[in-house]
Amino acid sequence: MSSESVDSNGPDRTPPAVAVVDAQTPGNVGTIARAMKNFGFEELLLVDPPELDPDGEAYGFAGHAREDVLPNATELTFDRLAEEYHTIGCTAVTNEDDRNHVRFPYSTPADLAVRLPTVEAPTALVFGRERVGLTNEELARIDEICSIPAAAEYPVLNLGQAATVTLYELRSLALDADDTQLPDLERVRAPEPAIDRLYDQWGALLAELNHPAEKREKTMRMLRRVFGRADLTEREVNTLLGILRRATERPDKR
């Protein structure tokens, strides 16, 4: 049922670094650090950061990332960032077409999740300052552009929210399938023989209720569709079976 378990081969390389350029608000740096830890990213790069007071908003917003991602962050210049990393600049505002390559073409985060696993170079996702984002001068020195699809009416995400969505979408670069908190639903789906017993019991109930024989097949098909979609667990099957048996046999009516 879970259609999005990450590649079970898992990430076999260092996940991308996350670079924040000229953040104005310590809280946003903390929010980004928290999203990094939520989705398995570790390397935080800061260009011209605000002061990150251990008693201030950056640490306050970072959750458990206050223990590692945030104190281990590296401060560096934009020059060094552009030279040492394959840089991916995130912006809400793209150019419309290839008359101007500063903000075009773009990839979406989902595109990057497909393509980046084959890139071997050290890679950094670059997020810009609040309000104005990355400047054209910065974007011109960046290797490629990433943009989150959003409402045309108001596509500009807050800095921390943009980073959160991007890191969520790229989590397969940082987390193995077994590294998420979610139990595997496949493992608990009821075995087919149990589900077959359930349909047999429905059949018995319909017969007991004198459901018109000519409608029986169609009704059974509907029931199969309903319970097929529901991905029943064995426990659910057993509970339903008990109810249906009781409804069929009506021991209290004997």
Next chain:
Amino acid sequence: MSSESVDSNGPDRTPPAVAVVDAQTPGNVGTIARAMKNFGFEELLLVDPPELDPDGEAYGFAGHAREDVLPNATELTFDRLAEEYHTIGCTAVTNEDDRNHVRFPYSTPADLAVRLPTVEAPTALVFGRERVGLTNEELARIDEICSIPAAAEYPVLNLGQAATVTLYELRSLALDADDTQLPDLERVRAPEPAIDRLYDQWGALLAELNHPAEKREKTMRMLRRVFGRADLTEREVNTLLGILRRATERPDKR
């Protein structure tokens, strides 16, 4: 190239409402309102909200959603929410299996994006308070569970970030493909004849360079793979063609 254009039929129904239960921090309500506007959602429901001062953090964090989503929010009781909507409770912490149904089974936001378009009832995505989230008592009254896959080590997203990721993933319920800010990359990909001219010019260059004939085919295949992946625009093709022609003809060396 963009693998994630939303269904071109577009949403033909009202997108889900977003309910926030007992938020402690006005800033988080503002963050959620902003994410709603970024991804096309409109109906904000508040159960036991904090005071939302027009000069405070809720409005400060809401961006353009301060103009509509936030002032149009509806305050209601949890009882009314549970009665009037098909409720989907979002939580980082699921049960492991079906011995306890309060937090099991779960859907991921990606699962919901596939399934919800077929649900006709008024639907609300329900987000709980900071730190403790939705209580077991609340979740027991909620119709289904949604959980964002995240790092097992630290799967608990901040309230605003969890809502942002969920709304991003469900944006196809609220936005038509044409409603996003991103231009359609397909539209600007160079036509095939232009790309063929590019390969012809590469072939001419290889010949001019006396590239070994027995390797020619393999090298051309590699070039096709490289430029095939790059989704060249017509302008890029023309620029490359100019460079390659010049490299082939070397007018300065005549």
